[in-house]
Amino acid sequence: MHELAVCQALVTQVTEIAQQNFAQSVAVITLHIGALSGVEPALLVSAFPLAAAGTVAAEAQLIIESQPVRVHCQTCGADTEATPNRLLCGECGDYHTQLISGDEMLLANLELITN
């Protein structure tokens, strides 16, 4: 359970950005989380109020946009969907693939209340 540590890092970043933009508070926080990032969206949602209490993000709505697991095949060149523990090419079945989406752990977007 490292989601609380991740939420604390998130709140630190959000607080800095809010200060840079002279915002009073944060309305919406949008994250991009992939299944291979190692964090669990439901646990992030549970941990967030603890990390955000008493900060500009205390009342923020946390939106998590799950990112699909997709791989690029180095053998046949196809880009296909995959599952977290089966990162094989969906076209030719080869395992010489590279992840092109699915391990994101990004702070994507903020809506700040500025007046």
Add this chain to the structure above:
Amino acid sequence: MCDSCGCNVTPGNQHLAYKPVQAGTSAVTVLKKLLAHNDDQAGHNRSHFDTRGILTINLMSSPGSGKTALLEATIDALKDEFRIAVIEGDLETENDAARIRARGVPAYQITTGSACHLDAHMVHDALHHLDLSQVDILFVENVGNLVCPASFDLGQHRNVTLLSVTEGDDKPAKYPVMFRAADVVVLSKIDLLAVLDDFVPARAEQCLRQLASTVPLLQLSARKGQGMAAWYDWLRSELVAQRARVLAGQTVKPYIQTDGLKLHGHAEVS
């Protein structure tokens, strides 16, 4: 990274940058890694290592898979060849650091309390307790846990993930985030295969390959001294590669991290 000029805006994330918002609110496109602070500290740690020509290796596995035993055997075999130091991570006790010190090399124990992983700040604090000018290879033995350590860059150059044959041979399928992060997978305690009828090394390798991993899978027993030569050769070749990088002013992160960043077309994360 620039947060304001739109240089990160691509067709894939345009909807985020130009999302309409209510009066009195403003939208800010960030596209920054959530663990950016940890990663900044990790980069700082890595530059400490690179400045001194140190190769740093992060050992990860479930508890009891033989990380400390692998280090003990490695120290016994290589301590005349290289100067080795160890940072130990455990929830409680100095036991592992004491085992390493008994082999005659410096070790610093980080006790995390109930935290399930090391992070870059903990490792940085530990570095102040070691004389880095006297180190060729620094091992970080992470907290025994197949989940959380994979998410935190410590500043290491390479990740080693152990899988002991007393565990299930489908562990890579169950813990894909961890096994994808490995630059080499060590199948440990292979001397016990003779008395185990439910662990098939080929099945473990198949589960690993299904994660699109092409890394070496080394089979060894640290206690019985089986298969250790390939492990030592891997360490030697990594140290040679690290010294070449240092001379060229370059550095390296574990395979997984650079791979993901390079290929994510939608975000140039910093």
